[in-house]
Amino acid sequence: MLKNLTIEGTAKLLKDKKISAFEIANSYIKEIKESKKLNCFITISEEVAFDAAKKTDARISENKKIGLLDGVPLAYKDLFCTNNILTTASSKILSNFTPTYESTVTANCKSQGAVVLGKLNCDEFAMGSTNKTSFYGPVINPWKSSDKDDELVPGGSSGGSAAAVAADLCVASLGTDTGGSIRQPASFTGLVGLKPTYGRVSRWGTVAFASSLDQAGPISKTVEDAAILLEAISGHDNKDSTSSLKANEQFYANLNSSVKGLKIGVPKEYMSDDLPEEIQNFWNDGKKILAKNGAEIVEISLPSTSTALPAYYIIAPAEASSNLSRYDGVKYGLRVQEKNLIDMYESTRSEGFGNEVKRRIMIGTYVLSSGYYDAYYIKAQKIRSIIKNDFDSAFKNVDAIFTPATPNTAFPINREEVDPVQNYLNDIFTVPANLAGLPAISIPFGLDNSGLPIGMQLITNSFEEQMLLNIAKNLQDTLNFNVQPTQWWK
Ligand code: GLN
Numbered sequence: 001m002l003k004n005l006t007i008e009g010t011a012k013l014l015k016d017k018k019i020s021a022f023e024i025a026n027s028y029i030k031e032i033k034e035s036k037k038l039n040c041f042i043t044i045s046e047e048v049a050f051d052a053a054k055k056t057d058a059r060i061s062e063n064k065k066i067g068l069l070d071g072v073p074l075a076y077k078d079l080f081c082t083n084n085i086l087t088t089a090s091s092k093i094l095s096n097f098t099p100t101y102e103s104t105v106t107a108n109c110k111s112q113g114a115v116v117l118g119k120l121n122c123d124e125f126a127m128g129s130t131n132k133t134s135f136y137g138p139v140i141n142p143w144k145s146s147d148k149d150d151e152l153v154p155g156g157s158s159g160g161s162a163a164a165v166a167a168d169l170c171v172a173s174l175g176t177d178t179g180g181s182i183r184q185p186a187s188f189t190g191l192v193g194l195k196p197t198y199g200r201v202s203r204w205g206t207v208a209f210a211s212s213l214d215q216a217g218p219i220s221k222t223v224e225d226a227a228i229l230l231e232a233i234s235g236h237d238n239k240d241s242t243s244s245l246k247a248n249e250q251f252y253a254n255l256n257s258s259v260k261g262l263k264i265g266v267p268k269e270y271m272s273d274d275l276p277e278e279i280q281n282f283w284n285d286g287k288k289i290l291a292k293n294g295a296e297i298v299e300i301s302l303p304s305t306s307t308a309l310p311a312y313y314i315i316a317p318a319e320a321s322s323n324l325s326r327y328d329g330v331k332y333g334l335r336v337q338e339k340n341l342i343d344m345y346e347s348t349r350s351e352g353f354g355n356e357v358k359r360r361i362m363i364g365t366y367v368l369s370s371g372y373y374d375a376y377y378i379k380a381q382k383i384r385s386i387i388k389n390d391f392d393s394a395f396k397n398v399d400a401i402f403t404p405a406t407p408n409t410a411f412p413i414n415r416e417e418v419d420p421v422q423n424y425l426n427d428i429f430t431v432p433a434n435l436a437g438l439p440a441i442s443i444p445f446g447l448d449n450s451g452l453p454i455g456m457q458l459i460t461n462s463f464e465e466q467m468l469l470n471i472a473k474n475l476q477d478t479l480n481f482n483v484q485p486t487q488w489w490k
Helices: 007-015 021-034 046-061 104-111 159-166 183-188 223-233 277-292 305-326 341-352 355-368 373-397 420-427 431-436 465-479
Strands: 041-044 073-077 115-120 172-177 192-195 215-220 263-267 296-300 400-404 440-447 453-460
Touching (some): 007 021, 007 223, 021 041, 021 046, 041 159, 104 115, 159 172, 183 440, 215 223, 223 440, 223 465, 277 453, 305 355, 305 420, 440 465
Parallel strands (some): 073 115, 263 400
Antiparallel strands (some): 041 115, 192 440
């Protein structure tokens, strides 16, 4: 098996003709089939993968120029529509949906020669932080704690996207992040996860959860790979009216690791006594590293931080309730036949959606209903503006913001769920960047005393992804975190 391969590493192997793209694809497909226990993949697109790999091999043998993604085995969260490949959003209601079109991000990867191994399990319609809301069952984190044998959640909603990379079932993956769904699972699995600036990456062809917050982004082993994938998927798209007109950038070629002279803010509101000591320690280590490498660490204030989570859990369900009204059994997806139309709608939606999705639809419908609209939805929107203003003020004085990515490490799948709010708290550090539309990255920092990965987060101003990646690279190169989970699942 090919262990710990990166996009950069794959490109080099192919360039040096050490191995063919077909052999690489074949090795990954075999590995995926032997690792079913982790439940990462909903669909394995073997034929499509082999076909693309053979095309890369042909280009190589004809001495044609090949790009960095050429022949690289990737896999996508099952939220990206893929032409002729089942796309379910991990929901029963889309369990029979095969799109006749390709999302812009996956089309971009395809046109650059990527080899698509399949579609990855996630929380249903990307709603969750555990991957337990999937119709296809939970994904299991390849990491286990050293002192207990419990199976752990990989985080969510892009749990399959993270677990698959951590378990070497693909070289890198794509996820989506509405409130933390790339960064939190990356943190739970010892990987790099990047949420781009809102508008940097087209949302066209990606199943919508909360349209004003959703962004696609990479989950990868290294910052370099994140830069390569971000570059591949970014750029203006006429098909998405919120897509930015900004020209695409060469994030990979321009990557450097200098933090000299940068001012990095540490928000005092992110510190609390509840934050586990080990996370605090890694956070402090990070501050020391950045200072030693030439950055200036300054304490800052983001006064409205505590209002972000409540505002998010009004805005996201409101948008979700509207987006999900399209699943009614009429045009595509599941249809539960009944004697009349209304009953058909009701039965289809009752059977097709899981509990978490129904909860969000109910909350969303409630906060948008007349009488409650001003009290909840409008108020949440006002809070969102205040949060954005907090960041705007902070970025007048600092170049980047450094925080923990999550308030805890991976927890057992069978943890007793007292109430949904317990899970919503996972997003406490990630949600503000979504509300403000800012780019943010989670980078692995080390293992806690039980041997579980801990990630830290960097946030920069809009469209400052290059700086974000550079600072992340500085930390990565200094920390040199290169531990992989032991393969207990085979
Ligand atoms: N965990 C958050 C939620 O459940 C975020 C999900 C996401 O980013 N897609 O809404």
